[in-house]
Every structure is written in C-alpha cells, then in structure tokens.
Amino acid sequence: MLKKLMASGAAVAAVSMGLAMTSAATASASTCPSGALCAYLSANYAGDPGTVYGNNDNLLQYNKFNNAVSVSNSGTQCSVRIYSGLGRTGSSVTIPRGYGIGDLTGTAFYKNVASNYWC
Numbered sequence: 001m002l003k004k005l006m007a008s009g010a011a012v013a014a015v016s017m018g019l020a021m022t023s024a025a026t027a028s029a030s031t032c033p034s035g036a037l038c039a040y041l042s043a044n045y046a047g048d049p050g051t052v053y054g055n056n057d058n059l060l061q062y063n064k065f066n067n068a069v070s071v072s073n074s075g076t077q078c079s080v081r082i083y084s085g086l087g088r089t090g091s092s093v094t095i096p097r098g099y100g101i102g103d104l105t106g107t108a109f110y111k112n113v114a115s116n117y118w119c
Contacts, residue, residue, distance in 0.1 A: 032074040037082075037116055039068035043103040046070075055117050057087045065113045072100030078119035084108035088115050 031049055032038035038049035041064060049072070050064025059065035073080045073095040080097075084090035091108035095101065104110040 032072045034074055035076050036074050037080050038072045038074060038100075039064040039113055040070045040072075041067055043069050043105070045072055045100060045102065052116070057115050059116060060086065060112070060114050067111045068109065068113045069104055069111070070100060070102050071095065071104065071109070071113055073097055075118060081117045082109060082113050083115040083117075084112050086114050088117055090114065 032045070033051055036049075036051040036053055038045075038051050039059075039062075040047050040049050050062050050068075052059060052062070052065070071082060075097045078097060079094045081088075081092050081094045083092045093101075093109070101109070104113075
C-alpha cells in the first residue's frame, strides 16, 4: 500500500492544488533509476519511465514529460520542483525524494511537466 505524504509543507501545497503525493516505493516506480526524475504515460507509475537528470528548462521536448500522467522523484540528495511552464514558470510543486504523484489528472501538470529544478 502506498503511504501518503502528510507531514511536509510540500504535501500541504500539493493538497491545495488537488495533488496526492505518495511514496514511490512500489514495484512500478522501482523502474525509475536512482538519481532521476521519471515521467510515466499511465497513472500510478505504470510502464517504462522517461528519465531526466539535473535541472531542465524544456522537458516538453521529451514525449513522456509532454504526455506525463504520473511522475516520481528517485533523486539521491534532494527534492525536485516541477513546473507547468518552460524555463521554470507557471504552476509548480515540490516532490520530496522518494515520493511521486501517481495521477496528474486535473492538474496543470497533466500531460505537461514542462521544466524542473532540483533542491
């Protein structure tokens, strides 16, 4: 069973945006390599992920981020902030290390994880 993240400010912000962050420690999310931000074309981290490392100002050039339905943070040191706009603009939410958002439906990030920034 996935654990809900409830104790951090990121969780409070995510809840106010209609996002439910869960531990990404499921069998499907385990396909996300260590150190990566992963995007999936299906809910709950199903399928093969698209992966990126480091900060990115244009993730929409990658199919799985341009069409993301779920995302997970397998970073090794810190949280990652995702944005709905290129160049770290638009709506944003922080995903703590080891957590993800299992369903982006109804959010600014649904099929639109446009950029990211670590820590």
